[in-house]
Amino acid sequence: MTPNDRSATLDVKLQVGQGPVKLGQLKDLSTQLQRTLAALASHLADDPDSGIDFEIVQAAVGSLSLELRAVADESATIEPGRVIATFTEDLTGIRRQSYRPDLTTGLTKQYRALVTSLRGAGAVVEYVAHGQRVVVDEAFRQGFEIALKERIAEDVAIVGYLDAVNAHREPFTFYLYPKLEDIDRVECRFPADLLGVVAGLLKKTVKVEGTGHFAPVGIYPLRIDVNRQPRQMTWDGGVLRSLIRSLVLVPAGMTLADYLQRNREAAGLAD
């Protein structure tokens, strides 16, 4: 199959508003668009190397009007059309606060960077694909930011790999890498009195507890304000292996379904 058989187009148009758009802002828009489409393709393919590339195939004279083509190479496991369609659907969905269930925090951060890249310049960017049109103007940008506003939750705990401690200037931070590979690292801010403890836990698997700042999507917070001492976690495969067919959970004469229902009712989880 040749690349031309597996391609999809996205039209990008920029209209300058009341103020000038600087070349640097244009460069930023182009960078963020490339990053967003690449991140989306990797997300959909579950593979950092998605096999999808993006080419400019047409540019109009006198304005910024680009025709981008997403092209799949032979290794691509997803169709370029899906990338482009998901791109416009995600932008529209997030704006309406209707989030694709498996959107990740990392990808939404990238969408936010793209949408806000010409904020304040009054410029309007239009994306058109498959008959769907998304107009990113100031109202869209504001709505998008509201839709992605952080939610705060107390008593959040995450286990992950502790790395990259910043102990030079406040806020003191480290990064926690959660267990699921495609999830972005979580920024953890900690008070000065935990400096020694955190330094001692560098490059170890730890449990971090504190106040979580969440995006509306994803399972992990964007940031944790650590309010308890992180603890190193060690596991023993033998302990978990010894659990297999060894516990007396379901009482004699009861089915698994009845046992589950009983526990749900006791915990207040049943309907």
Add this chain to the structure above:
Amino acid sequence: MPIRKRRLYWDSSCFIAVFNREPTTPPLQLDALEATFEEMLGGRIRIITSDMYRVEVFGTEHAQAEKVAHQFEACPNFEIVPLRTLASELAGEMRKRCQSATPPRKLKSPDALHVASGTIARADEIWTTDAKLVNYYEDGLLTGTKVCLPYLTQIRIPF
């Protein structure tokens, strides 16, 4: 980004089946669960569940639950997904879809929350021993994430 391992979401019925001394599920499902649990311990796949598993599997056995929870938390190939607003919203949508189906189906809230959690965690498949839940998925009433009974992928014959 490291290479992504196969990611299975287990609802609580899978853990009860694999931990309970007396068999509670058909032998083929039990074999699949045990083999997959071993694969997880060996680091070849990841198993994910929701933090509801604790009360659903162990009930009031708090000491046992605590010991197991610590090991699960520390295990690099096991992840526990906290219930969040998005999961509740998604679960609510699935329950409405089931109620509006012809004939109407009854999807229990905790089952819907498990499917929602597996979807949000981007699991490749959601495993359950509840055939009814699998039927709901096959009828298009849940999410796009496949819901299935436990199965063995391949029999490895050493030579």
